């Protein structure tokens with residue numbers, strides 16, 4: 341049973357990742373004959389890992405070492421991240437609102453457009469919480485101080501505190517000027533029912549660094565005017581002194597909701613002595629002051645703008661990815677590649693837990709990857725080598741596996757086909773990132789029979805059949821339109837639903853393995869590896885398993901033997917090394 345994978349970032353919001361994978365290592369009923377592989381049901385499988393429903397035998401269970409409420413990054417989230425970065429690139433032209441337009445829009449939403457303030461505040465607060473969770477991962481930013489002001493910006497902060505709690509953070513709320521309206525007292529009651537502490541201003545330490553991992557500024561939004569009055573003047577100063585420590589890795593990052601509190605809503609930080617937030621979550625649309633924001637993370641939230649508002653105010657806003665409540669705008673911070681680090685936590689992969697036949701073991705892991713909802717677990721890197729010894733790799737999709745080998749289909753005019761015609765040796769690599777697993781397979785490759793290729797070709801959607809005819813892989817064409825035109829013509833030709841013949845330049849390959857390696861990532865780089873290789877026993881070929889420690893020991897033995905031989909050769913005395921010379925090495929070898 342695969343239960344969780346959690347991914348965290350370090351203080352820069354980008355670097356280290358811990359993957360915790362508590363699950364039953366399970367044995368599925370053995371697949372004696374291989375069936376074609378069923379890819380996950382849709383290109384975007386369930387956003388949460390599903391528990392497999394098949395009966396299974398638990399071999400090992402690792403108690404959850406993950407923080408209790410950490411959610412796994414899902415394939416959908418990964419796509420959302422990509423979409424947020426893409427949106428960021430496209431967001432240079434996002435509309436920025438004046439203070440007046442922002443207030444006008446608010447009035448219209450809550451007037452003729454039928455929204456209530458509660459609704460909008462809920463969505464705004466949820467956007468803030470999701471944006472915070474996207475950048476500042478729980479593992480390093482657990483304790484969040486939310487400083488709330490007297491108006492709706494403060495209300496957004498109260499809502500965000502509740503959502504952050506449910507995401508697994510530990511919120512603390514400083515709410516010095518409470519508003520008597522039922523909306524606000526309701527929000528306070530909700531937080532109290534979660535036992536979220538309310539911290540009086542006077543109990544806050546002058547230096548917030550020691551007690552909080554993140555500070556959310558929800559003091560003032562677009563209705564701020566003049567200079568801050570007590571107690572917000574001191575609170576703002578507290579955040580100013582915090583942001584003076586430039587390196588956000590050494591202090592809690594500051595997240596401002598809609599406007600960095602104390603900034604002029606249109607002019608920004610006029611004096612230059614204001615808060616310098618690390619993250620700004622603009623709501624509905626950024627206000628003019630956001631043009632002056634220079635921090636690394638600018639997000640937009642408030643996914644509720646209806647078309648009448650967009651058209652009336654000519655709003656250019658980036659699309660929200662998928663079901664996300666926030667979208668990154670502005671420049672994507674550049675990543676320090678050397679700081680990207682993973683720490684894998686998985687059950688051990690031991691020799692006595694795996695199946696004797698590597699095909700069965702592969703099928704078991706493959707089924708677990710499908711059941712876990714991984715996107716395209718049948719995607720594999722195929723490495724071929726031409727006759728000059730030049731290797732090349734590309735991703736292809738596994739379309740079938742049985743005891744004869746691993747099958748994929750392609751164009752017989754492609755570079756891989758050319759390489760394979762010169763050198764039939766190839767390697768496959770499956771990488772199931774979310775499960776901390778890889779499988780390497782090596783062997784020799786042959787074309788599958790025409791009959792097998794025909795059968796598979798006609799099982800494909802008609803569009804893919806036409807695509808296979810049109811695409812002359814690895815040839816240079818003058819433009820995409822050439823392909824589109826050819827495709828259109830074929831579509832027309834076969835529009836009556838008639839049989840589409842398989843082109844003779846298209847078909848399958850089968851890799852017959854002579855080596856498998858199953859890799860399970862472990863903590864501190866002490867990964868588990870099991871290698872299956874073939875050996876002759878009594879005239880027949882059998883699979884033989886070696887674990888990494890065993891392999892390492894054998895490598896040392898061979899190295900020592902080599903050393904002995906070298907010494908023998910290097911000794912000026914033609915009789916070779918003396919028993920005395922060799923004795924310590926021999927006892928070392930035998931003790932391995």
Ligand SMILES: NC(=O)C1=CN([C@@H]2O[C@H](COP(=O)(O)OP(=O)(O)OC[C@H]3O[C@@H](n4cnc5c(N)ncnc54)[C@H](OP(=O)(O)O)[C@@H]3O)[C@@H](O)[C@H]2O)[C@H](O)CC1
Pocket residue numbers: 445446449460461464489490491492493494495496559560561562563564565566567568569572597598599623624625642
């Ligand atoms: N449509 C949307 O985008 C939505 C945004 N939301 C959030 O609402 C705020 C705007 O909320 P609003 O209540 O209008 O204003 P503020 O939160 O900015 O604060 C107003 C209170 O602050 C006091 N204030 C103003 N200036 C000062 C100052 N210099 N010193 C101290 N106090 C100040 C003000 O008191 P006054 O007596 O001065 O009027 C108010 O008490 C927006 O930015 C978003 O965060 C909604 O949640 C959802 C819809």
Ligand SMILES: [K+]
Pocket residue numbers: 493557558559560561596597598599600601
């Ligand atoms: K604010």
